[in-house]
Amino acid sequence: MTILTILGGGAWGSALANLGGKKGSRVNLWSRSSSVNLESVITGADVVVSAVSMKGVGATVDRLLALELSPSTIIVTVTKGLDPASTRTPSQIWQNAFPNNSIVVLSGPNLSEEIQQGLPAATVAASLDLAAAKQVQNIYSSDIFRVYVNEDPLGTELGGTLKNVFAIAAGVCDGLQLGTNAKSALLTRALPEMIRVGVRLGARAETFYGLSGLGDLLATCNSPLSRNYRVGFGLAKGKSLEQILQELQSTAEGVNTTNVLIDLANQRGIEVPVSRQVYRLLNGEITPEQAVLSLMERTLKPE
Numbered sequence: 206m207t208i209l210t211i212l213g214g215g216a217w218g219s220a221l222a223n224l225g226g227k228k229g230s231r232v233n234l235w236s237r238s239s240s241v242n243l244e245s246v247i248t249g250a251d252v253v254v255s256a257v258s259m260k261g262v263g264a265t266v267d268r269l270l271a272l273e274l275s276p277s278t279i280i281v282t283v284t285k286g287l288d289p290a291s292t293r294t295p296s297q298i299w300q301n302a303f304p305n306n307s308i309v310v311l312s313g314p315n316l317s318e319e320i321q322q323g324l325p326a327a328t329v330a331a332s333l334d335l336a337a338a339k340q341v342q343n344i345y346s347s348d349i350f351r352v353y354v355n356e357d358p359l360g361t362e363l364g365g366t367l368k369n370v371f372a373i374a375a376g377v378c379d380g381l382q383l384g385t386n387a388k389s390a391l392l393t394r395a396l397p398e399m400i401r402v403g404v405r406l407g408a409r410a411e412t413f414y415g416l417s418g419l420g421d422l423l424a425t426c427n428s429p430l431s432r433n434y435r436v437g438f439g440l441a442k443g444k445s446l447e448q449i450l451q452e453l454q455s456t457a458e459g460v461n462t463t464n465v466l467i468d469l470a471n472q473r474g475i476e477v478p479v480s481r482q483v484y485r486l487l488n489g490e491i492t493p494e495q496a497v498l499s500l501m502e503r504t505l506k507p508e
């Protein structure tokens with residue numbers, strides 16, 4: 206029997222524990238606030254899933270480094286964020302800390318509340334080690350969760366991470382009631398922006414057309430279940446960022462991701478017009494209306 210250990214008992218970690226149990230794995234769920242002993246659930250685990258938010262990744266890696274993690278244990282990361290200090294992705298952090306373990310990224314259009322209701326969804330397990338990705342595919346695939354595999358973990362991870370910036374923009378768009386034309390234009394222009402960043406960071410362009418890119422962009426930008434969408438919606442309704450985050454009581458990774466992305470874009474000279482307006486809005490430099498106007502008044506160019 207497969208032993209599956211989930212680290213992080215938040216919204217997504219809890220849903221992944223339930224999904225894992227559906228296929229008959231023995232599932233352990235650990236979080237820093239639980240009484241479960243970490244060493245006891247790491248020892249003998251076939252697969253360890255890190256479902257902590259970006260701000261917890263470093264601490265979680267350190268906790269595991271202090272234990273004896275077998276090199277045969279597959280590490281799965283589902284965090285959709287970027288490290289502010291190093292600008293690295295969670296899978297890069299995990300791979301650097303555990304060079305002898307296979308690292309798998311699990312990412313797709315997976316709003317946890319829908320999954321907890323038993324609604325069908327699909328996702329991607331991506332790894333440089335295809336056999337490890339297939340093992341995760343087998344562990345997680347069920348009649349409500351369809352798992353595809355690919356060999357571009359970075360592209361898969363960046364799709365899920367970068368779309369959060371555009372989910373904030375989409376929330377603004379809907380909050381200001383800008384209409385279907387504006388929303389379609391926003392989502393369509395978001396995709397090449399994600400690809401431009403992803404390719405510069407070493408990802409494959411085609412990955413962004415799949416579930417973990419376009420798929421997650423559509424899910425998050427169109428659903429009030431998305432916390433990042435709710436951040437943008439709240440800003441458009443005149444709430445402060447502090448108030449919105451206080452009311453959410455949950456993780457909205459897009460706020461940190463936008464700041465890290467703009468650092469990266471500035472360092473590397475990557476054109477990110479939509480993300481730049483989201484950045485200026487989040488940092489109180491402009492109003493939602495000014496952000497829209499800035500995008501509309503950009504220098505004209507071919508599509």
Ligand SMILES: NC(=O)C1=CN([C@@H]2O[C@H](COP(=O)(O)OP(=O)(O)OC[C@H]3O[C@@H](n4cnc5c(N)ncnc54)[C@H](OP(=O)(O)O)[C@@H]3O)[C@@H](O)[C@H]2O)C=CC1
Pocket residue numbers: 212213214215216217218236237238256257258259260261262264265283284285286315316317318454455456458
């Ligand atoms: N919810 C969703 O629909 C999806 C979320 N994701 C991604 O999964 C990640 C987690 O999201 P989600 O579960 O929704 O967020 P939640 O806010 O519900 O939970 C956050 C989790 O991270 C843990 N955590 C935070 N800081 C630390 C720390 N310093 N050390 C250890 N653990 C820490 C929390 O532990 P504690 O409870 O002890 O505070 C909690 O388990 C995010 O990156 C998100 O983008 C991906 C796909 C879907």
Ligand SMILES: O=C(CO)COP(=O)(O)O
Pocket residue numbers: 285313314315316317365369372421424425430431432433434456457458
């Ligand atoms: O990533 C998600 C769905 O795929 C969850 O989105 P939020 O973090 O915006 O809630």
